[in-house]
Amino acid sequence: MGQNLTISVDEDLLRRARALARKQGTSLNALLRGYLETLVGQQPGEAVADELLMLMHEHGGRSGGRKIQRDELYEDRLG
Numbered sequence: 001m002g003q004n005l006t007i008s009v010d011e012d013l014l015r016r017a018r019a020l021a022r023k024q025g026t027s028l029n030a031l032l033r034g035y036l037e038t039l040v041g042q043q044p045g046e047a048v049a050d051e052l053l054m055l056m057h058e059h060g061g062r063s064g065g066r067k068i069q070r071d072e073l074y075e076d077r078l079g
Contacts, residue, residue: 009017021031037047 017031018028021028024031026034
C-alpha cells in the first residue's frame with residue numbers, strides 16, 4: 001500500500017502540471033509517481049520497456065522499411 005504525500009506548490013505550477021498530465025492521458029498522481037521513480041532510479045525494467053515501446057509506436061522512424069547503412073548515416077558529417 002502506498003503512502004500519501006502532501007506537498008505545497010504554486011497555483012500556476014499545479015494548473016500546468018494537471019494540463020500536462022491530461023495531455024499525456026494520465027493523472028497528476030501517476031505523473032508524479034513516475035517522475036519520483038525515475039528520479040531515484042527504481043522504475044521497474046518492464047515499465048521502462050513499456051515506455052520505450054510506446055515511444056517507438058508514437059514516433060516511428062521514417063526509413064520506409066529500408067535498411068540504412070552506417071556509412072550513409074555519417075556521410076554528411078565525414079565529408
